[in-house]
Amino acid sequence: MGLTLFDFYGIIPFSEGDENEAMSLPEYLLSHHGSRLWGRAKGVEVREQIEAILSNMGEGEVLVLNLKNVEVMDFSFASEVFGKLLSRMPTEYSGRYVVLRELTEYVKENLQAALVGMELAVLIIRGKKWDVIGKFGQVDRETLQALVQLEVATTSNLAKYLGISITACSNRLKKLHELGLIRRERTTAPTGGEQYQYAWLLK
Amino acid sequence: MSISYYSPARVTIPVPTRDLTYTSFDQLVALLSEMTLRESQDVMVDCSTLDFVDPFATIGLILLSKHFNKQFGVPLTFAFPEGDVRSYLGRASFFKQALSCAKFEPDIPEAWLQLMDAYQGSNPVLLEVTSLSEEAIIASILDRVEMVLRRRLHYGKYDAFDICIMLSEICHNIFDHNPGQATGYAAMQLYKNRQQGERFLQIAVGDDGAGIRASLRRNPHYKNLTSDVDAIIKGLANRVSEYDDITRGNGLFHLLNLVLKHGGSLCIRSGAGKVFFRADQHRTLVWDVGSLDGAQFAITFPAR
Numbered sequence: 001m002g003l004t005l006f007d008f009y010g011i012i013p014f015s016e017g018d019e020n021e022a023m024s025l026p027e028y029l030l031s032h033h034g035s036r037l038w039g040r041a042k043g044v045e046v047r048e049q050i051e052a053i054l055s056n057m058g059e060g061e062v063l064v065l066n067l068k069n070v071e072v073m074d075f076s077f078a079s080e081v082f083g084k085l086l087s088r089m090p091t092e093y094s095g096r097y098v099v100l101r102e103l104t105e106y107v108k109e110n111l112q113a114a115l116v117g118m119e120l121a122v123l124i125i126r127g128k129k130w131d132v133i134g135k136f137g138q139v140d141r142e143t144l145q146a147l148v149q150l151e152v153a154t155t156s157n158l159a160k161y162l163g164i165s166i167t168a169c170s171n172r173l174k175k176l177h178e179l180g181l182i183r184r185e186r187t188t189a190p191t192g193g194e195q196y197q198y199a200w201l202l203k
Numbered sequence: 204m205s206i207s208y209y210s211p212a213r214v215t216i217p218v219p220t221r222d223l224t225y226t227s228f229d230q231l232v233a234l235l236s237e238m239t240l241r242e243s244q245d246v247m248v249d250c251s252t253l254d255f256v257d258p259f260a261t262i263g264l265i266l267l268s269k270h271f272n273k274q275f276g277v278p279l280t281f282a283f284p285e286g287d288v289r290s291y292l293g294r295a296s297f298f299k300q301a302l303s304c305a306k307f308e309p310d311i312p313e314a315w316l317q318l319m320d321a322y323q324g325s326n327p328v329l330l331e332v333t334s335l336s337e338e339a340i341i342a343s344i345l346d347r348v349e350m351v352l353r354r355r356l357h358y359g360k361y362d363a364f365d366i367c368i369m370l371s372e373i374c375h376n377i378f379d380h381n382p383g384q385a386t387g388y389a390a391m392q393l394y395k396n397r398q399q400g401e402r403f404l405q406i407a408v409g410d411d412g413a414g415i416r417a418s419l420r421r422n423p424h425y426k427n428l429t430s431d432v433d434a435i436i437k438g439l440a441n442r443v444s445e446y447d448d449i450t451r452g453n454g455l456f457h458l459l460n461l462v463l464k465h466g467g468s469l470c471i472r473s474g475a476g477k478v479f480f481r482a483d484q485h486r487t488l489v490w491d492v493g494s495l496d497g498a499q500f501a502i503t504f505p506a507r
Contacts, residue, residue, distance in 0.1 A: 036342070036345065036346075036349075036367075038341060038342055038345060038367075038371045038375070039338065039341065039342075039371060039375040039378075040375060040379055041338055041375075041378070071360075071364070072364040072367065072368065074367075074368045074371040074372055074375070074454075075368065075372060075453055075454055075457040076371070076372060076375050076379070076454050079450040079451070079453055080450065083449065083450030084450050087449060087450065106361050106364065110368070113457065113460070114453065114457070117441050117442065117453050117456065117457075118442075118449045118450055118453070119449070
């Protein structure tokens, strides 16, 4: 897979012009339920289908929730689907990830407001660009951008890259991992001990 | 306001104001909530002096009838003489929805009701009082409201969506917090302020469920809530709900934000409390009012 980065900000490291790379990830199309998604009851129906897919996915796999043709959703639907799902990911679907794609600006704005209120965040992709919506500060963004550049890094690699202490870097990576934005894998350090290795979700 | 006793069998209460709106409706509720009835007495609300009823009060009259029926075991009787208000309420489906819980003088002829039914959907600026008897109806109401806003009132797509989100949140709350135990009503009307000539759009939703305070008190954190006004204000905060769950309790919070974003006002009445927010005045007004089951909302916007 080519890993050309066009820009420091918001570029998914898929090969140039090959948007189908993103399509090769398993996708769930929310517009199967309509272009207007109203209410918690419908949210429960959608979330249960998504959770059934996640339950059958393997460690490290990414599920794309495609919002193409979804024009509007209310906050109850957003909370039931994205709020519940994202808050359950670290415990119930550990090692599996969700990203969103094809959000309109309007849906993105409302989902941003909903996720901030719940202190959650999610990775969104549009073509080759990525962004994170929800409760996601500038420091979090800098850390994620650095990991996107390095693709894979240990805490000490990334701390050196960012010019910060290992403790600070470890805290930042832990938060990104808990938000389901980066992968974490236990590896053997050159000294023989165990260490965590972090990777960009869409590597 | 005096209450007249025309006969031992009937108590007549004149509607205390000429306009029955989300601001004046409480005066009528207060009169009725102060009443004590003797056996075999009934109550007639004399609406002959009324010359305007907004969607909030239209729904309110239905809920007031249900409340009264539950409290005294007899239906309320409304006197609506022939005229503009009776015609308007007919077209707004008020009589159709209220017939099961109220009586009318003069009687509402079946043929007239059918004629009014035939008008349904023909007024470009009116959503007739619609019963939310099941959750599935909400999506069709939202489709209708979106169509009215976009095609007939020429609202932009996203302004119409914002309004539909607000309506959706309140309508779905009825089912989320009163499963199988409440009936709700929704209505919408564009009207002109007679003093200033400005056009307003009002959306009203009301139900006869447990109300905001009872709903919040199911959560042990809020079990000591004793005031309906406090419950309404608490319910508007983010993540305050009957459930201890970070994904619950944000509907009213976002509703208020959208109302403020669009420069509108929000009136919430629940139990014996009423709270009013107005975006352009940056202030909150609260009242203790006569008690009524459930929760009722009026969202008013300057119309495009």
